[in-house]
Amino acid sequence: MIGSQGPALSRRALIGTGLGAGAAALTAAGSGTARAAEAAGADPLAQRRAYSFLAAAMDAYPDHGTIRLAQSYTDQAGLFSTAFTYDNALAVLAHLASRTANGRSRATALGDALLHAQDHDPVYDDGRLRQAYNVGPYTFYDGSPQPDGFVRADGTANVGSQFGFTGTAVGDMAWAGIALSALARRTGERRFLTGAVRIGEWIERVGRTDEPLGGYKFGVNGADEKLPFTSTEHNTDLVGLFGQLARLTGDRGWLERRARAEAFVENMWEPAGGFFYTGTNDGVTINKSPIPEDTQTWTHLALNSPTYNRSLDWVATELAVLDTPDRPNSTVPAGQSYEGVTFSSASLLANEDAPIAEGQPRPDRNGVWFEGTAHLALALRHRHASRDEARARRLLASVERAQDLLGGGQTIGGEALAERAGVVSASSPLDTGFGFGYYPYRHTGATAWYLLAAARANPLGA
Structure with a gap:
């Protein structure tokens, strides 16, 4: 666990090299819960509980202003009041997927907070957002106080500098x-x-590259230095964004930019294996490992192309895991088991005898990444081939069971959360293979992706 030993890194670690692909098989849970889910689909009560967690994460610091973002993880994760930009974008989309007045109101408030961060950065005025922000007070590990909410006294956004975000x-x-x-x-x-x-x-200004593999680069570090990496995942995101901007603005220039991002993604396709590689470190050489989950499922949601939809079968076969209490380093309680997918091919080959990072636990190779499991469920529902809906419902049932049974007794802003509300990021500690891990802490991002999958809402479609 993270606890007092320090935090895990963000999910958006730099692209690296690692171990080769592992293999697993998607295993039916064999439980009454899973069989019932195949017939019934996502549980409305589970969805209501998930929305209650998103509301609690958003409302955790009422004494620190009405302009607010949602805390990403429960306090037990050791990241204090960190609100990742990515997680809050997902929360906006999940609230909109509810199709309720309250959902629209919450989505609007979070959107306005993102605009505030964009307009009130303490250093830049160029449209950027930072990786994460602080949204409430805490005392850091070194004893230094962080007394502010999301909006500082001078009106600037409270950038998450304590963790280097x-x-x-x-x-x-x-x-x-x-x-x-x-x-x-x-x-x-x-x-x-x-x-x-x-x-x-x-x-477009910062990321566009004319390197041989093309596409858009990773971004900038905290010193505003451009990073040399190019990510399949990021360019997939841009296929979605640029397509949506083209439709909303009527400016065909966004279609050219979409095509550039799409061409990079297609360059990462491995037809022999039926999957997409992770990207490139130098714009010339393709990284062959690790192979992550999200570059398979998000590409389907963004491209919607039968040429590439085998990537979903690759995930469902090669990244499938079943976490049980008898697994080495599993933290799943006795009598429980969870199926789904893990983060990457390297996760299946993680060193179970060493901690994921200093001060953190040893990984469970079969730890379920619930955010990725929801990615796959949504993508299968979107593809809608034979048996896809049944497989998606079984995966959603596993996520719902995790919401019911994992992450109890956790808090946000020091306040107890309602039990059985909010999806943990992983069933047991898992090593992503990209320099960071996921743990059984309730997570805004995982909860939002569950809600998107339950609602069949594709955020990457144009």
């Missing part, structure tokens, strides 16, 4: 732009489209 990744920006675009469509409010366009323009 000061850079700007193209993928994070793209998801924020997708969320603002969705708000522009739903509300008709011009400010959201203006913010999304500013994001797209920043990405």
